[in-house]
Amino acid sequence: MRLLKKMAIALCSVAAIMSTNSSVMAASNAIIDIKDMIIGSTLGYKIVDGEVTKDGFNIFVNTTIPYANEQFLIHGHDVAFNANLYDENIKSEGTNETVDVKYLDSDSIRVAVSNISSDNMFMVPLFVEVTGENPSVEIIGNGGISSQMINLSQETVSDKNIKIKFGEKRNVPIEGEGFLGEVIIDEVVPGALKKPTTVTLNLETNSGVVFDIEKGQQVNLVGTAGFAGTKTVATVTEVIANDQQITIEFPSLDDNDIKGGISIVDIPVKPENRKVGVICDEIFVNVFANDVVQRGVVSEVVDYNVFLNANKKQKFIAGGQSERVKFSIVESVSGSLDDDLDLFVSTEGAQIVNFKEQTVDGINFNAVKNYNGDIVEIVGKMTDDFNSNIANNIELELELLSGVNETGEVIINVEGRNFDKILSLPIGYIENTVSVKNETANLEIGIKEQMAGKIVITESKSNVLEKYDQVIVELEDARENDIRIEDVKVEATNGLTIKHEIMGDYIVIDITRQSATAGEIIVSDMVFTVGQNAPYGTYDVRVSGSAISGKNEDFNGHNFNKAARDAIVVNDFAVLDKKAFVKPQVEVKEVVVEKEVVKEVVKEVVKEVVVEVEKDEVIGVINLEDKIVTRNNTIKELTANPVVTTDNNVLIAVRDIAKVFGLDESDVVFKGIKTIVNGNIEIEQGSDILNIGGFKLKMSNKVINLAGRAYVPVNYMALALGEKIEIENNFNK
Template sequence: MKLRQKLAMVLAAAMVVTAVPVTTMAKSTNEMNKVVSIVEGTILDAAKGVALDMKFDANQTTQDTTTTFFLKTEDFEFDKDAYTTANQTTGVYVDATTGLKVEILSKTEAKVTVPVKVAGNKVSIPVYGKVLKGNPAIVVDGEDSLATSGKYSLATGEVVTDKTLTVKAGTVKNISIDGEGQIADIIIEEKVAGGLQNDAIITVSLPNSSDLNFKEVSTLEVEELRGLAGQDIKVVDAKLDDDAKTLELKVSGITSSVSRGGIKIKGIQVEAENAKYDVKTGEVKVTVKAEKMDETKLVVANVTDFGVKLNIKEEVEVVAGKDGKTVQVTLEENAIASLNQRQDIYFDIEGATITSKDIKIVEGKEGVVTAELDAKKENVIGLVLDTAKIDPAKANKIVFEFEVEGKVADAGDITLTASSRSFEEDIQIKLGTVKEAVKVEAAPMTVKVGLTDQKGGKVVITETEAEMLPRGKEIVVEVAKGSKSGITVTDAKVEAEDIQIKNVKVKDGKIFFTIDRTSDELGKITISDITVDTDRTVPEGKFDLTVGGDAISKHTDDVITVEDFFVVGTPNTEDNTTNGLKKGTGIFKVGERKYTVNGEVKEMDAAPYVAKSNRVMVPVKYVSDVFGVNGKDVLFSKENGGTITIFAGNRVLQVVNGSNIALVNGVKVPMDEKVTIIDGRTYVPVGEMARLLNVEVEWSNETKTATFTNR
């Protein structure tokens, strides 16, 4: 074998080997049994109960299998004495139930022996020792054993230090530019139980550059948190420095607890450094210090000019015609006395309606916001905030709730506008959106006065999402109630896609049907071949159609209006034509299936096209239909590959697939392009079609449309 062939075989074998996926055998599943709060120096002992739980895969072990591996530590020291069990060597721990054996080799290493076939194949290795500064963790070295190697943190993710306390600010307060006000609560929390010592000193300092000073206070409220709850903790001394920029607080009454706790100091007051000048607007920051706590800067207030804020808790989306949703609005003064107590606030809503006269007050005095009703005291047209019910001594916050719903004509944003004579300009917020449940598209219907059984028009109802039209609910389609009488619907064709309907009927001029089964995707209902009678009292003009019923809206008078659906033309004084065809105009466009007959848009199952000879070809059936040639006047036979006979007024036309010779009343008429049948539809050139029917035609090269007219 040649050297080149041998190398090729070796490379091929190597490719096969590397293509085989590597299967990793399951070993043990390891995790710490709990997470406890720790700082530098924390002792983990039996009382803390921290352990590394290990579960071995039963499928990879056999009866009486024993495995040995090692534990190492990072930023943690084993306590050898703590692992000594009764009648054992110092530093050796044995679990009598599972047979687990832990031997402490040094402060940072232990040897572990496990009989794997124990109950549930699970053991818990206790973790006893001292936490050091850093990222304390237990590391499993499972090489050549049934244990999975890995690193398991003893902390909650942050670097362990000797700091036993943390501090944060409560809700940030707004202070007016006169400087008078209260800063946010100061919250001190323990990282470990016992971190906050009795008679602790806490200092709160303003920057020297601040326009504010602390006010001298006689008492401050202290709220005990969690593990310190129920203790009688107080600020027993509050001292200001000479510049009133630093407040020193002594906190007493603290006793040790078994779980972490904290305190919340409330009521720290500030004032302007110089009462003659306004305080600069912006954030107010303080620095908080205490033993065993990092020095921390906090934002505790905002200095703001007079005014109000308007907010919404969460924007909502409501479906038109369906159930409403509750919105929660908050109006808040930026500073004390921002609102004039003699100037009420009026709220107007656009894009939706408020459903109830009852307005729920979440925060604020009962009745501070009420509904404004229409003249008949039936419907809510807006809301009013009674400023006489606000507290003039504080920056008020008023939270209120109400329900909004969308009518079927609504679609888009819902907005709330607040106005008052005391406002420089109105305040507007978005409450949410109204989403349509269905979309309605329509092709208008042209009718004449004094005729029966006039057929045409189309209405398509399409869901915006599945199941928008509920089962068992009804849809009603009718001439709009406000329209002139004299147009009566007598029949219609109703078809459904991806939704099932039943009980289709036309009664008293209305089309009724019921949703029998909801949709899986987007249900679509098509109403076509709408048949109407018109009497001679109907004036010329355009009249609306409505789509309603409880499937569309929960309110009976809430309907979708299809404007200008019925187009009433001149009275029926149609003259006879010399060619025996109906008067009319039809417009056909290359490449489009929609065509227009006397202004009414229709759709065909074919489309005009341009032949290789650059002749525009149109479908015979639909052009003939424009001038009153219906289905029974068009005959097809398979003779000669397809022969079409058309009875068009006082003419009998005959064309043959693939031939450029037509017969008109038996006389051969040559055409400049052959007849073509595509997908069952017969096409002839535009000009030849007009000549065969004896009608006029105009071709627009710009719009690619052919307009056939019979006058």
């Protein structure tokens, strides 16, 4: 197939054709961009084993008027016309059209045409050798032929058949042992590397490194373009100049007549002086091949380091669908990760879900789950396939689900035994689409049908609360503390439609139609009955259900726990007024005493006197880090480490109550799961009720059992005993 290259001139179009290359030209100074060309290349003919063969490089002229007899010149710049090939006229078969091309000198030819019809095309052959850097041919117009300059290359033409460049750099540690980056030998013309090629690489003397290779060893070669798929080796034929220069021999390479490139990779180096290491920031190498010389940076010198990288941040909807994110654990240089190291991957702001065991770059990653089946971290263990000789870029993909209460950023954390610190990478940001506001429900103990409180659930945009999903509103611990929800009014706005039902402690709201614009669900006119035995204190409301969070299952009438796992918590929604609790005070009095005396009875009356004794206030100080309590400058070691809850409350072991508050050990009595202090203060494992002589107070945390020990909130125990306590948390200093 012959493909035309056209260009417009005043009265005709001039085009050039060479083999199967084609481009459209529409400027007065057109270009025929011939890529595979160097100084010495021939156009229009080839010389193979001394034989000259024409291969058809032509200018075509498309006429717009008939030419009876016209002549014009073609002048060459940085090309030489071949006199021996302009030996015959061109005549179209079946016509009397004639094109007569006459060689004038190496720079010029003359073209005479006759009997050319309008809207016809005639061909002018070019047989030239490229002699300079900017080859072109110029049509010198005459008569009906307009002038035209045709450049044969967009770029300056070299006299070299290869070019040398530098590709991907490889980092080398400051100790000096590593591998050089990529050196690329590109063909300028096809076949330039067909014969064996000698390449010399010379490290600059101030680099501080030398080649760590010997004569006869091999260097890896990787092909591109015409050599794509080629993986072969070059042989080291010489190592000289104190190991700073090597010469390698390429084998014969077949590019299938398509220009190709060869990358020299993985050449090992070592420090010239092990005590000094590398003394520069960049390693330069000079490369010599086929009379071409090029200097460039092949490596950068860096410290051992591991860092995290990601291409983009992902948006997460709090309580919405899970999102997949990709990130990389990157070694700055080979050896940054020990080959016996464990990696621990965790997240903040979102939970890892649906992770399957996988091995990446020789590291086996597996999920660690808690007793609920939730993934708490991913552990990566090195296998024998981990390559410590390269700077690894370990890419992981995680599926993350952000809870409804999460805000801010989603962060990936990676820990390792030899890391100076936890590696952290913000991988996404969280958008909160549901908010909850409330009016406090102030309730009285022992009163029926009290109307109080209001809850407003608001979308940030339309369709957040989806049809067929549920919203579940729960007053925590209501029924077990003798509080009942008797009735409630539930309304929706902006196109949202709902229906609701009270089920024990829960108000279950079904979404029957989604909103047109951001809507609200308003829970009001809440009617409560509070029993006589309800503890004083505050009660939270949890807003959950499948409409609130993707972590919650659809409610089926029974699975409240699974349908309400991820909830928006409204703290202190209901308040049961409590009386001020005052520790009983002891009064010291003198009373009437009757004394019997020999000989006579004397009745001695002593006036009643109230004696007020002032004493210094004693404050117990608990040091969480050192596991001690200090009272009156006396330090005692605690039996068990205090526990700090997620809401930053401190729990102490019930065995430490006496030490913390300066009591006698006999003042703390253990009866099964109950603990009785000073005879009138009672707590029970699993309960959040503090009973002080019949006065019930709801604590912010329950008494919990950890590893066989019971723990109680220390601030509530201090309140019951009328004591003060301080906490020193040195971990946060």
